[in-house]
Amino acid sequence: MSLEDTLYPLLKLYEAAPQPVKSVVGRVYRTIPATLRHGRAYERFRQEAQAVEAWDEDRIRRYQIHALRESLLAAAKAPFYAERFAERGLDPASFECLEQLADYPLLTKQDLLQHREQMVNPEFDARHRLYITTGGSSGVPVGFYLHKGVSRPKEQAYLEAQWSRRGYQPGDRVAVIRGGVTSSRAAGRISYYDATRNWLILSSYHLTPERLPEYVAALNRFRPQHLHAYPSAALMLARAMEQTGTKLDFPITSMLCGSEKLTAESQHFLEQFFHTRVFHWYGHSERVVLAAQSRSSNQLHFWPTYGFVEFGEPDADGNREIIGTSFHNHVMPLIRYRTGDLAKMTNDECGMTNAVVSEVVGRDYEFLISATGRRISLTAINMHDDLFEGLLAVQFVQEREGEVECRFQAGPRWQNSRQELMRAGLLAKLGDDFILTLREVGEVEKTSAGKHKWLVSFLKPSF
Numbered sequence: 001m002s003l004e005d006t007l008y009p010l011l012k013l014y015e016a017a018p019q020p021v022k023s024v025v026g027r028v029y030r031t032i033p034a035t036l037r038h039g040r041a042y043e044r045f046r047q048e049a050q051a052v053e054a055w056d057e058d059r060i061r062r063y064q065i066h067a068l069r070e071s072l073l074a075a076a077k078a079p080f081y082a083e084r085f086a087e088r089g090l091d092p093a094s095f096e097c098l099e100q101l102a103d104y105p106l107l108t109k110q111d112l113l114q115h116r117e118q119m120v121n122p123e124f125d126a127r128h129r130l131y132i133t134t135g136g137s138s139g140v141p142v143g144f145y146l147h148k149g150v151s152r153p154k155e156q157a158y159l160e161a162q163w164s165r166r167g168y169q170p171g172d173r174v175a176v177i178r179g180g181v182t183s184s185r186a187a188g189r190i191s192y193y194d195a196t197r198n199w200l201i202l203s204s205y206h207l208t209p210e211r212l213p214e215y216v217a218a219l220n221r222f223r224p225q226h227l228h229a230y231p232s233a234a235l236m237l238a239r240a241m242e243q244t245g246t247k248l249d250f251p252i253t254s255m256l257c258g259s260e261k262l263t264a265e266s267q268h269f270l271e272q273f274f275h276t277r278v279f280h281w282y283g284h285s286e287r288v289v290l291a292a293q294s295r296s297s298n299q300l301h302f303w304p305t306y307g308f309v310e311f312g313e314p315d316a317d318g319n320r321e322i323i324g325t326s327f328h329n330h331v332m333p334l335i336r337y338r339t340g341d342l343a344k345m346t347n348d349e350c351g352m353t354n355a356v357v358s359e360v361v362g363r364d365y366e367f368l369i370s371a372t373g374r375r376i377s378l379t380a381i382n383m384h385d386d387l388f389e390g391l392l393a394v395q396f397v398q399e400r401e402g403e404v405e406c407r408f409q410a411g412p413r414w415q416n417s418r419q420e421l422m423r424a425g426l427l428a429k430l431g432d433d434f435i436l437t438l439r440e441v442g443e444v445e446k447t448s449a450g451k452h453k454w455l456v457s458f459l460k461p462s463f
Helices: 004-016 019-030 036-038 041-056 059-078 077-088 098-103 109-119 151-166 209-222 231-244 264-274 416-431
Strands: 129-134 142-147 176-179 189-193 199-202 228-230 253-257 277-282 290-292 301-302 309-310 320-326 337-345 354-362 367-369 375-377 391-400 403-412 433-442 456-457
Touching: 004 019, 004 036, 004 151, 019 189, 036 041, 041 151, 059 098, 059 320, 077 109, 098 309, 109 142, 142 151, 142 209, 151 253, 151 277, 176 231, 189 231, 199 209, 199 253, 209 231, 209 264, 228 231, 231 253, 231 264, 231 375, 253 264, 264 277, 277 301, 301 309, 367 391, 403 416, 416 433
Parallel strands: 176 199, 176 228, 228 253, 253 277, 391 456, 403 433
Antiparallel strands: 129 142, 189 199, 277 290, 290 301, 301 354, 309 320, 320 337, 337 354, 367 375, 391 403
């Protein structure tokens, strides 16, 4: 068990503490060796992530067959999977080649919503489970369990391994602009220092031309080696600085951009403006698959030892859905999980053990606009908490700046008493220059293709 997973339920208390308390506690915590903070699994995955780039295809294939068999065996112990496997006459113990995975049924987000508890391996009790929620790009709130002492240490090890491709080292100073709620007031503070990681957390909710000097001043004081940001936040910062002729007075080693799409044009602009290399990757809270740019290419290479990736049939534009099977999470394995994310394939053929895509095709950058002109990224609103627990779908509708309606579709576990909690949580993120209305609907609006629309906006695009 890792110390981080043990303390994870106390994270909100730490974040709400006064800055002097956070600084003292954080500095003490950072002195604890990484193997104790992240747990024994961290070192195993750190070494694995460093070594796999030199493995040949045969070794990768053998690793994947073993990891898939272990995931299938763990899944078969859960009632949901046991029934589905039996219906098809499947025995995970006989899994011997990667091609056999196609015999197993696909898993959807709707399955997670309706059958989550039946997907848990009963051999692990509650002490080994870490409950996480995510809305994902669909806006449909999804809850699931990670494997304590395994899932998060593995993620940390692989993130550090791929960030190192742009010069990152554990302990480096990092400035983060990824939705951290520093204040619910439009004129509130823009940053706080997280001493547990030596990170400066900057709000992406207050990034306006009027407050740009505060952001630049905070960055110049902290002098981070890396800027870790949503692509949309990085672009807003760069364009505002470009328009005002503002510059940072120190060099940045790298810019780390994840959680949203990043076009080749946007990456080139950021690299030219900040005079540094940009690193982009694709992942998700479910920890099923992970892909990242290589040392020499901007294409996204899926880590073959992190999880197993497949691709659905091409759509009208030739894009294919990313389908993943998790490795190592034996508490709640996800088998052939349909992520809902689409990949633009490369011109090069790639085998089952070496998957490469040119980009993950996501939605356009989507923002709510406040009465004072602040842009609130829906990626930031959709951070991992339990605001939407029990709902089947959530959709934001905006017709006027500073006014937003949140339409929600209730699921069987939804309790009406949670409405006021949801309202308070959303207003804490949106800020005091928004008027929020909640409205329960039978079904949220979808596109002509039947896909969920996370935002319905009647405002003129401003990004």
